[in-house]
Amino acid sequence: MSEIRLHHVPETRSMRVLWLLHELGVPFEVTEWPFDKTLRSAQYLALNPAGRVPALELDGSRHFESGALIEILCERFPEAGLGRMPGDPERAEWLTWVHFAETISQHSAALTQQHVALREDHMRSPVVMKLEALRIGKCFDALEGRLDGRDYLLDGGFSAADVAVGQAVYMARHFARLDAHPDVAGWYDRLAVRPGFVASLPRPENRLFSREFFEPWQD
Ligand SMILES: N[C@@H](CCC(=O)N[C@@H](CS)C(=O)NCC(=O)O)C(=O)O
Numbered sequence: 063m064s065e066i067r068l069h070h071v072p073e074t075r076s077m078r079v080l081w082l083l084h085e086l087g088v089p090f091e092v093t094e095w096p097f098d099k100t101l102r103s104a105q106y107l108a109l110n111p112a113g114r115v116p117a118l119e120l121d122g123s124r125h126f127e128s129g130a131l132i133e134i135l136c137e138r139f140p141e142a143g144l145g146r147m148p149g150d151p152e153r154a155e156w157l158t159w160v161h162f163a164e165t166i167s168q169h170s171a172a173l174t175q176q177h178v179a180l181r182e183d184h185m186r187s188p189v190v191m192k193l194e195a196l197r198i199g200k201c202f203d204a205l206e207g208r209l210d211g212r213d214y215l216l217d218g219g220f221s222a223a224d225v226a227v228g229q230a231v232y233m234a235r236h237f238a239r240l241d242a243h244p245d246v247a248g249w250y251d252r253l254a255v256r257p258g259f260v261a262s263l264p265r266p267e268n269r270l271f272s273r274e275f276f277e278p279w280q281d
Pocket of ligand 1: 074075076101113114115116126127128129164171
């Protein structure tokens with residue numbers, strides 16, 4: 063029996079680890095943190111020295127970085143079949159797509175700062191908003207190519223790579239639409255009905271985003 067505690071802020075990258083834990087079907091606890099300076103407290107910095115979420119306590123050890131946490135958890139629970147272990151023919155592709163999530167999320171993070179975190183309009187940059195939204199579109203192009211003729215990112219079927227990238231797309235959809243990417247939209251719709259995904263969504267009172275969509279350069 064493992065002891066697992068996820069340190070989580072709703073609608074952030076820690077959601078991808080929360081979703082994965084649900085998919086793994088293992089018992090775990092969640093500590094929810096506010097998305098504020100509390101993440102810079104000594105108590106939280108002991109969990110993640112950069113003051114970011116997620117952080118994970120697993121069997122008495124502390125870990126951080128969502129991509130690493132996905133690898134660690136899939137190796138800890140290989141029987142769930144959500145990872146691709148060393149030696150598996152899909153290992154390299156699995157790692158590639160697990161970590162591609164971060165290529166998307168860096169843009170969502172910049173846009174969250176622009177649209178949500180910065181309180182005063184004069185602090186925001188329409189140029190940054192536009193460029194970052196366009197760069198999400200380029201990531202969607204890459205996914206559209208990968209998902210052409212595939213139901214999931216790997217030929218072997220649903221995996222933690224879909225969880226990582228699916229969560230990144232959940233965030234990115236607040237800033238760039240999927241209309242021009244039908245294969246990504248279809249894949250996302252398949253993911254969004256999974257009970258593990260639904261269980262990782264924020265409660266209405268815990269939402270980080272006040273809107274479903276933020277127009278790139280009209281704020
Ligand atoms: N590469 C890291 C990024 C972690 C990260 O920056 N998380 C954001 C939330 S999505 C955060 O904690 N931001 C708080 C802050 O910057 O103060 C990971 O994937 O775990």
